[in-house]
Amino acid sequence: MEVLRKFKYQWLKRNGKGVLRKYVEKVTGYSRSQVARLVGQYQESGRIRVLEYHRHRFPQKYTAAEVALLAKTDELHSWLSGPATKRILEREFEVYGHAEFSNISKISVAQIYNLRHGNRYRVKRYTHTKPVISRIGERTKPEPRGRPGYIRVDTVHQGDHDHQKGVYHINAVDEVTQWEIVASVARIAEYDLELLLEIMLNQFPFHIKGFHSDNGGEYVNRTVAQLLNKLLIRFTRSRPRRPDDNGLAESKKG
Numbered sequence: 593m594e595v596l597r598k599f600k601y602q603w604l605k606r607n608g609k610g611v612l613r614k615y616v617e618k619v620t621g622y623s624r625s626q627v628a629r630l631v632g633q634y635q636e637s638g639r640i641r642v643l644e645y646h647r648h649r650f651p652q653k654y655t656a657a658e659v660a661l662l663a664k665t666d667e668l669h670s671w672l673s674g675p676a677t678k679r680i681l682e683r684e685f686e687v688y689g690h691a692e693f694s695n696i697s698k699i700s701v702a703q704i705y706n707l708r709h710g711n712r713y714r715v716k717r718y719t720h721t722k723p724v725i726s727r728i729g730e731r732t733k734p735e736p737r738g739r740p741g742y743i744r745v746d747t748v749h750q751g752d753h754d755h756q757k758g759v760y761h762i763n764a765v766d767e768v769t770q771w772e773i774v775a776s777v778a779r780i781a782e783y784d785l786e787l788l789l790e791i792m793l794n795q796f797p798f799h800i801k802g803f804h805s806d807n808g809g810e811y812v813n814r815t816v817a818q819l820l821n822k823l824l825i826r827f828t829r830s831r832p833r834r835p836d837d838n839g840l841a842e843s844k845k846g
Contacts (some may be wrong), residue, residue, distance in 0.1 A: 658696040659712045674701035729829040734802045742802035746841035780810040804828045
């Protein structure tokens with residue numbers, strides 16, 4: 593309105609009015625029709641009143657606390673079907689008299705599924721668990737620096753045949769020389785691997801300085817750690833979100 597009044601919009605010629613309208617469109621970001629409507633309002637009443645847009649929002653029928661009750665009920669009952677969950681909510685209020693279930697006990701089955709897919713429900717359902725910290729092995733990528741003796745180890749299951757459990761193949765390969773030794777074992781329990789790993793390590797024609805594996809339990813255990821410690825071999829294992837740390841051994845499983 594100040595711009596229109598300053599440049600005396602009503603006294604301008606047609607070209608001048610067009611330039612002034614384009615300026616207002618550029619500065620305000622309004623469309624051509626919006627500017628034309630506001631200018632017409634200014635010419636009629638001498639002032640401009642811009643109405644703020646208020647988005648219509650439906651009131652939430654179930655509060656965050658009630659959604660949390662649904663999430664807690666699902667967790668305690670192992671996420672049953674919608675009809676079963678609705679019956680549990682009804683009994684919580686009608687039979688056991690829990691007042692906090694008075695509103696959500698009237699929920700429909702379809703709305704239960706809708707709330708389960710909502711963000712408010714997911715925030716209450718999923719909790720962050722504390723990671724298990726294992727002090728066996730160093731989570732780092734080995735650096736042989738062109739020297740042999742740093743091997744990568746990985747396990748692959750051969751598969752089952754005629755309901756018979758297949759064997760496990762242990763693949764150990766040196767990073768620099770690509771010297772590879774493969775052995776098989778019926779089970780990958782730590783006590784079965786202890787003797788096998790010691791035999792495999794002794795078959796390499798050079799002294800083993802580093803032993804790197806993934807984070808599987810067949811390697812990350814006290815039995816294997818004590819074996820490597822006895823042989824003065826540094827034990828390293830793959831880092832989180834670094835799938836290429838043990839890529840050399842995995843590429844040899846073909």
